[in-house]
Amino acid sequence: MSAARVTLTAGPRTRQPAEAPTGAPATTGPPVLRAQVATPIRARTTGPATPIRYIPAMHTRLDVNGVSLAYRTAGDPANPPMILLHGLGDSSADWHTVLPDLSRTHHVHALDLRGHGASSHPGEYSFELMRDDVLAYLDTAGIGPCVLVGHSMGGIVAALLTLAAPHRVTHLVLEDASIPRPGSLPRPPLDPPAEPTPFDFAAVNAIRAQLNDPDPAWWQALSSLPVRTLIISGAESAIPNDLLADAADRIPDAVLASVTAGHDVHVEQPTAFITELTRFLRHP
Numbered sequence: 001m002s003a004a005r006v007t008l009t010a011g012p013r014t015r016q017p018a019e020a021p022t023g024a025p026a027t028t029g030p031p032v033l034r035a036q037v038a039t040p041i042r043a044r045t046t047g048p049a050t051p052i053r054y055i056p057a058m059h060t061r062l063d064v065n066g067v068s069l070a071y072r073t074a075g076d077p078a079n080p081p082m083i084l085l086h087g088l089g090d091s092s093a094d095w096h097t098v099l100p101d102l103s104r105t106h107h108v109h110a111l112d113l114r115g116h117g118a119s120s121h122p123g124e125y126s127f128e129l130m131r132d133d134v135l136a137y138l139d140t141a142g143i144g145p146c147v148l149v150g151h152s153m154g155g156i157v158a159a160l161l162t163l164a165a166p167h168r169v170t171h172l173v174l175e176d177a178s179i180p181r182p183g184s185l186p187r188p189p190l191d192p193p194a195e196p197t198p199f200d201f202a203a204v205n206a207i208r209a210q211l212n213d214p215d216p217a218w219w220q221a222l223s224s225l226p227v228r229t230l231i232i233s234g235a236e237s238a239i240p241n242d243l244l245a246d247a248a249d250r251i252p253d254a255v256l257a258s259v260t261a262g263h264d265v266h267v268e269q270p271t272a273f274i275t276e277l278t279r280f281l282r283h284p
Contacts (some may be wrong), residue, residue: 036269061118064136065129071137075103075159080170082106083144084156085134086266088207089199097270100223106147111137113154115200125206127153131160138168139267147281151175151266153207160230164222173277176263177236178247179222180214184240184261187211192275222250229254230275232282237263255280 061068072092086094092110095102101110112119113130134157138146148169150158155177162169187208188207192201229251233244235258248256257276261268 011283023037025215032243045247053121058080062137064140065124065133065207067114067120067133068235069111069114069120069133069137071109073107073109074099075105075107077107079107081143082108083134083138083143083146083148083158084108084110084150085113085150085157086110086116087152087154088204089116089197090151091199093117094264095266098274101270109137109141111142113157115203116268117199121200121202123200124204125200125203127156127160127207127210128158131164134158135165136159144168146171147171147173149175149277152263154179156180159225160218161223162227163218163225166226169227171281172225174229174231174247174263175273176232176234176239176244178231178244179218180211181219181243181246182214182216185211185214185244220249223252225251227253228280230276231256232265232276233258234257234261234268236261237265239263260278261284 019108023108034274060072061070063069071091079163082127084092084095084099086092099108099110100165111134115121115125115132124196129276130153137143145168148171150156150173152175155174156179158172159174159177159179159272160171181266189208229248230242231248231254233239235241243257243259248254257280259269259272259276266273
């Protein structure tokens with residue numbers, strides 16, 4: 001079944017670096033080395049008459065699947081649950097640009113995946129382990145069927161979780177991400193950086209190895225994914241657009257939206273990201 005496609009063009013937006021937590025050294029270099037922010041989230045104003053407000057984001061930990069997962073929540077617990085999964089080298093703080101908007105309609109849980117942010121650094125990493133961590137989190141936190149949103153690495157984790165437990169997910173949103181088709185994302189190993197990183201660098205090459213040589217069954221399974229799916233593509237991203245288009249075509253009920261942005265659509269174009277996600281969620 002062919003996926004619906006829409007292209008949304010928006011103006012450029014300057015990316016702001018995350019601030020280092022109190023007592024921690026500030027990091028420099030590429031955005032992948034951002035440090036964790038554990039402060040309240042400032043909402044964007046929607047017009048001159050709209051007051052500035054703050055969304056409290058509780059940051060705590062939950063022991064699941066042999067690791068301690070840090071997470072933050074925002075929004076009314078009576079609202080439908082939404083889970084946010086960040087990309088490689090990031091943390092739950094990376095969602096600060098869209099968390100205020102998402103928390104207006106959903107009870108949002110933004111997780112630090114293993115090896116990232118304030119979660120455990122167990123030294124053992126794979127997409128499957130991260131998938132199982134999130135499933136255990138849903139069980140332990142008593143979260144029912146949810147909207148599952150994943151960026152980059154987090155998108156692959158989200159897709160694998162949905163394939164394994166489709167009854168846990170009402171809507172799947174993949175931001176510039178897809179389960180890799182064999183040969184589609186060559187990622188050779190990287191040398192460790194000279195400076196410490198705010199995440200466990202061992203996770204980098206473990207994940208890159210799986211991108212380089214993915215299980216072919218993952219791609220094949222997309223044709224039977226039973227959950228309505230939105231793939232948001234960054235039109236200027238290094239992720240191959242044809243991979244995302246092919247994934248959307250393969251998933252029985254999928255929508256592909258292209259936004260004029262790089263890989264981090266929700267950071268570079270948060271308004272466009274929210275627009276596409278909101279439009280998608282309005283159509284069950």
